[in-house]
Amino acid sequence: MKKILITGGAGYIGSHTAVELWNAGLEPIILDDFSNSHEHVLDRLAEITGKRFAFYRGDCNQRELLDQIAQEHQLAGVIHFAAFKAVGESTQQPLAYYKNNLGSLLVLLEFMQDKGIQNIVFSSSCTVYGQPDVLPVTEATPRKDAESPYGNTKKIGEDILVDYVKSKPGIRVVALRYFNPVGAHPSAKIGELPMGTPQNLVPFITQTAAGIRQKLTVFGNDYDTPDGSCVRDYIHVVDLADAHVKALRFLFEKTLDFYEVFNVGTGRGNTVLEVIHAFEKVNGLKLAYEIGPRRAGDVVKTWANTTKINQVLGWYPKFSLEDCMKDSWRWQLTLDTK
Numbered sequence: 196m197k198k199i200l201i202t203g204g205a206g207y208i209g210s211h212t213a214v215e216l217w218n219a220g221l222e223p224i225i226l227d228d229f230s231n232s233h234e235h236v237l238d239r240l241a242e243i244t245g246k247r248f249a250f251y252r253g254d255c256n257q258r259e260l261l262d263q264i265a266q267e268h269q270l271a272g273v274i275h276f277a278a279f280k281a282v283g284e285s286t287q288q289p290l291a292y293y294k295n296n297l298g299s300l301l302v303l304l305e306f307m308q309d310k311g312i313q314n315i316v317f318s319s320s321c322t323v324y325g326q327p328d329v330l331p332v333t334e335a336t337p338r339k340d341a342e343s344p345y346g347n348t349k350k351i352g353e354d355i356l357v358d359y360v361k362s363k364p365g366i367r368v369v370a371l372r373y374f375n376p377v378g379a380h381p382s383a384k385i386g387e388l389p390m391g392t393p394q395n396l397v398p399f400i401t402q403t404a405a406g407i408r409q410k411l412t413v414f415g416n417d418y419d420t421p422d423g424s425c426v427r428d429y430i431h432v433v434d435l436a437d438a439h440v441k442a443l444r445f446l447f448e449k450t451l452d453f454y455e456v457f458n459v460g461t462g463r464g465n466t467v468l469e470v471i472h473a474f475e476k477v478n479g480l481k482l483a484y485e486i487g488p489r490r491a492g493d494v495v496k497t498w499a500n501t502t503k504i505n506q507v508l509g510w511y512p513k514f515s516l517e518d519c520m521k522d523s524w525r526w527q528l529t530l531d532t533k
């Protein structure tokens with residue numbers, strides 16, 4: 196069974212990807228420092244899959260730890276999730292973001308070269324497109340100046356990989372540009388665990404519905420969109436996880452020194468208000484929300500053209516927005532309300 200190192204594998208997307216890898220006959224090896232995840236996720240993964248995955252506590256800047264993992268496991272590839280990801284925080288702590296997100300990528304790539312590990316899937320983001328001039332977004336859509344140091348680490352990370360592959364190091368790379376990951380595993384055993392006040396829409400919705408937050412503020416309804424609120428492409432985290440499995444399988448068949456980018460979204464755009472109404476409808480709830488001022492830096496509307504990932508990886512989303520809202524709420528109900 197091929198073993199895959201998942202950096203950040205106890206995190207939101209990492210943990211869901213570990214499940215889908217296992218379901219696809221691949222064995223996850225998890226590396227996580229719990230800076231944005233919890234140790235009990237490992238127990239939940241064992242409950243879902245019936246397998247306790249090998250786990251190493253630490254981060255990708257620890258080269259000696261990476262060497263220990265390679266000593267103990269023959270790795271067929273790496274999925275690199277581990278990164279700081281809070282847009283707002285990154286503007287306050289840019290150096291921490293550049294050091295962690297880019298430093299760890301550099302250490303990881305040197306490690307892979309030294310150990311002859313040839314396949315990596317890199318977690319990128321639609322944030323590299325900024326506000327696209329033409330919608331839906333294709334992989335040929337020009338990237339724009341990042342709106343935050345976080346977004347810039349994704350853009351620079353892609354550039355590092357492109358330049359590195361050009362030097363013919365003997366690796367194959369896929370960068371996946373995520374749109375907006377939402378939802379939770381249908382088992383409700385794993386899901387999004389935001390630390391502190393959620394910055395993202397859906398955890399704020401579910402925490403408001405759970406009474407943890409008083410009210411949700413819709414950041415503006417005076418945009419040039421169907422109902423005035425911003426448009427995003429919300430993709431179920433299990434669909435997103437499956438895209439990583441298909442990306443790895445694609446890499447296994449490719450020649451070395453290969454780099455390819457894929458958008459990972461549903462191809463559908465939904466407004467904030469549509470998300471709220473879908474949540475209310477599918478869960479039979481009324482959500483306390485108000486319209487507030489716009490949030491600085493927000494992209495007005497973006498959603499993916501998914502032709503490339505559909506045709507090249509044979510990947511299609513299976514879950515609807517309603518499924519996302521149902522699974523998010525079912526997951527929230529398992530969490531403490533304190």
Ligand code: WQD
Nearest residue numbers: 280320322394395396397399412413414425427467490493
């Ligand atoms: C979605 C929409 C908000 C909260 C960011 C990063 C992206 C990825 C996902 C890490 C926007 C509105 C939100 C609220 C609201 N991050 N909103 N009230 O900004 O599209 O993407 O998070 O991987 O890289 O850029 O996601 O969920 O913050 O916002 O009205 O309380 O919901 O204005 O229109 P975003 P989001």
